[in-house]
Amino acid sequence: MNIYPDLQGLSYPVTRRPIFKNLKHETVTGRVVTATYMQYPLYEFDLSYDYLSAADRESLIGFFLAQGGDLTPFYFDAGPGDDAVTKQSIGSGDGAAKTFNLLRGLGNFSEPIPASFGSPIVYTSGYGGDGVENLFTYSQQFTNAAWIRSLNSASTALTVTDNVTAAPDGTTTAASLIPDTSNDYHRLGRAINGALAANTTGRVQYYVKANGYTRVQIWAWSGGDTTTQFFDLSAVTASGSLNPTITPDPGGNGWYLISCDVGPFTSPSSTIIRPIPSSVASSSQAAYAGDGTSGIYVWGGSLGRYGNQGYIATTASPYTWSVPANGKQVTFAVAPPNNAALSWSGNYYYQCRFLQGSQQYDEFVNLLYNAKAVMLRTYR
Numbered sequence: 001m002n003i004y005p006d007l008q009g010l011s012y013p014v015t016r017r018p019i020f021k022n023l024k025h026e027t028v029t030g031r032v033v034t035a036t037y038m039q040y041p042l043y044e045f046d047l048s049y050d051y052l053s054a055a056d057r058e059s060l061i062g063f064f065l066a067q068g069g070d071l072t073p074f075y076f077d078a079g080p081g082d083d084a085v086t087k088q089s090i091g092s093g094d095g096a097a098k099t100f101n102l103l104r105g106l107g108n109f110s111e112p113i114p115a116s117f118g119s120p121i122v123y124t125s126g127y128g129g130d131g132v133e134n135l136f137t138y139s140q141q142f143t144n145a146a147w148i149r150s151l152n153s154a155s156t157a158l159t160v161t162d163n164v165t166a167a168p169d170g171t172t173t174a175a176s177l178i179p180d181t182s183n184d185y186h187r188l189g190r191a192i193n194g195a196l197a198a199n200t201t202g203r204v205q206y207y208v209k210a211n212g213y214t215r216v217q218i219w220a221w222s223g224g225d226t227t228t229q230f231f232d233l234s235a236v237t238a239s240g241s242l243n244p245t246i247t248p249d250p251g252g253n254g255w256y257l258i259s260c261d262v263g264p265f266t267s268p269s270s271t272i273i274r275p276i277p278s279s280v281a282s283s284s285q286a287a288y289a290g291d292g293t294s295g296i297y298v299w300g301g302s303l304g305r306y307g308n309q310g311y312i313a314t315t316a317s318p319y320t321w322s323v324p325a326n327g328k329q330v331t332f333a334v335a336p337p338n339n340a341a342l343s344w345s346g347n348y349y350y351q352c353r354f355l356q357g358s359q360q361y362d363e364f365v366n367l368l369y370n371a372k373a374v375m376l377r378t379y380r
Contacts, residue, residue: 001115001326004076004352004376005063007049007056012079015046019377040111042378044355045078049372060368069358075115075326075349076376087123087130087343093336100330102323102344113348114378115326120346122321122330126310127169127300128249128257130343134312134319135195135202135303140167141315142175142298148189151270157184158274159295167299168207168255174299176211177275179290186290187219187274188298195303195318196268204271205259205302205311207249208233212294216258218244219272219285222265229260230282233296239282245308255299259308273298313337352376 021037049056067074077083089110090100101112102120123130138144143162149155159178167174179186196202208216214234220227220242229240233256238244242261249255262271275296280288300311312319314334321332326349336342355375356364367373 001351002063002067002072002074003349004074005056005059006077007052007059009049009051009053009056009372010079011048011050013081014078015048016078016082017044017046018042019044038380040380042380043350044378045076045350045352045376047374047376049374052368052372057368060374061365064354064361064364067354069356069361069364070353071358073351073353073379075117076352077117077347077349083349084345084347086345088345090122090330090342090344092342093124093338093340095338096335098332098335100342102328102330102346102348104348113328114351115328115349116323116346117326117349118347120323120330120344121306122323122344123342124310124312124319124336125341126312129310131302131304131310131312131319132306133304133309133321134314135192135305136190136301137314137316137318139301139311139314140173140175140299142177142188142301146190148191148270149187151187151189151272153185153187154182156180157182158186158188160188165209165297166253168249168251168253170251174207174209174297176295176297177273178211178293178295179275179288181289181292183287183289185274185285185287187272189270189272190301190303191270192262192268192303193270196263196265196305198266198268199264200268200305201264202262202268202303202305203259203307203309204262205257205300205304205308206273207255207257207299207311209254209256209297210234211297212291213275213277213296215276215278215280215282216296217272217274217276217282218258218260219274220260220262220265221269221271222263223267223269226285228283228285231256231258232282262303271303273301350376350378352378
């Protein structure tokens, strides 16, 4: 679909009038019965230009002719104040529905948008705030085969036990990571080359809690290069080159959210989390011998491409969504959780036709030359 020409002389805000198709009948007893033919209004736009060059007029007349007057619809960007939303509610999950309309709102009124443009972002309420996606599968099942203990380590060198203590959300779903007494790397790995495209910056997050050890590393691998990020749960500090952060969980109970960038890498490979004792330097990638009882608790692994975000749990599938080019709906790969609040931010078009038809060419041109104005009307 064509897009209405964006000319600098257009005056903002654009005048917009809602049009309703209602039926009203008054009975002989004075009772008024009403009904509507349309669930949502149509709109008429009056576009007024502060100036139009000769080239601008030719552009608009050519566009009018190319559309066949009012024959063919086109996209129209109404400009500042009427082409964007920020965290606009689009409903809530029920655990089954995967497709939702993108909406625009004004006060307590909302309606579906005709088309989006740019790069919309869709949010799902998660633990700790709104989340966008989670590219990790089995984000709370650390004993699942998706999590790799044998990545350049002995598979038995790190004892991983799921569901051993209360997680930040109050459920008994947090896992323990306990290094054994062998001299090993004692790390839990996760491949990211299938989830994160080349030259894309991801952000990995975990909730962690001390269980004998108060020091944690996250490694990021790209080909043969490894970058180490360090987190001290006791001092509440983070260090490294990939923008690491550590934040106490608002729920308390000794939990911390740790996160760092992963990439951009030309060959993203994997990411590692491992507890380390005080005898291992913060940036060291050396092997060590654990005591068999000390380690950390971990919960809520997450990988996304939108910075720090609320945590969304996953099982066999990653939590992702898509909006097609100029789409008006979002489709999730898996249904959003029951009662999860959904919202979106982005830009939208109106779908319009010229108010004047092909038989009213003279009227269109006269209005354009004499009043420097154009009239449009939306349609469903």
